[in-house]
Amino acid sequence: MKLSTKGRYGLRALIDLAQYSETEPVSITSISDRQGISERYLEQLMAMLKKAGLVKSIRGAGGGYILAKELKDISVGDVLRALEGSLEPVECSGLNPEEGCKAADSCVTKYVWQRINDSINQTVDEIKLDQLVMESRKMGCHDPHGQTGCKN
Numbered sequence: 001m002k003l004s005t006k007g008r009y010g011l012r013a014l015i016d017l018a019q020y021s022e023t024e025p026v027s028i029t030s031i032s033d034r035q036g037i038s039e040r041y042l043e044q045l046m047a048m049l050k051k052a053g054l055v056k057s058i059r060g061a062g063g064g065y066i067l068a069k070e071l072k073d074i075s076v077g078d079v080l081r082a083l084e085g086s087l088e089p090v091e092c093s094g095l096n097p098e099e100g101c102k103a104a105d106s107c108v109t110k111y112v113w114q115r116i117n118d119s120i121n122q123t124v125d126e127i128k129l130d131q132l133v134m135e136s137r138k139m140g141c142h143d144p145h146g147q148t149g150c151k152n
Contacts, residue, residue, distance in 0.1 A: 003080065005041075006045060006048075006083040007079075009045060010048070010049065010079060010080075011079050011080065013046070014049065015136060017031065017055065017065055017066070018067060018129050018132075019137075024062065025062065025064030025065055027064040027065075028042045045083060046065055048082055048083055050068075051082070053069070054069065054079065067129075071130035074128065075124065075125045075126070075127060076127040076128075076132070087117075087120055087121060087124060088117040089117070090116060
């Protein structure tokens with residue numbers, strides 16, 4: 001499985017938003033400046049994250065984006081699925097009886113694919129945004145004045 005820039009940049013943007021929206025909404029421009037991601041691309045990503053219920057937009061002067069949920073309630077899996085869709089690297093019709101795989105009854109590899117899929121989903125669902133923000137602060141990636149940001 002290889003994540004696109006949507007997933008990678010979107011997760012970075014959401015971590016940035018989590019760090020800097022503690023007291024006020026965060027503008028696309030400020031995220032763009034800190035993360036080195038184009039404003040147009042960030043607007044697309046934020047629209048997808050908003051549709052998934054992970055962020056809210058605040059209009060007007062001093063507007064921008066804030067998280068729609070608590071940090072501890074947003075998983076990496078939530079973010080990646082909102083931006084990438086399914087995270088399963090193997091699509092196997094033998095895992096979905098309604099798809100009617102002719103070899104499903106005698107195919108043992110479906111168990112391998114299921115374990116891989118389950119492992120990936122479990123891992124990304126266990127990592128929460130609050131953990132990533134804490135790690136980012138340990139690494140020195142958070143400047144309360146917005147002057148620096150880690151670009152991972």
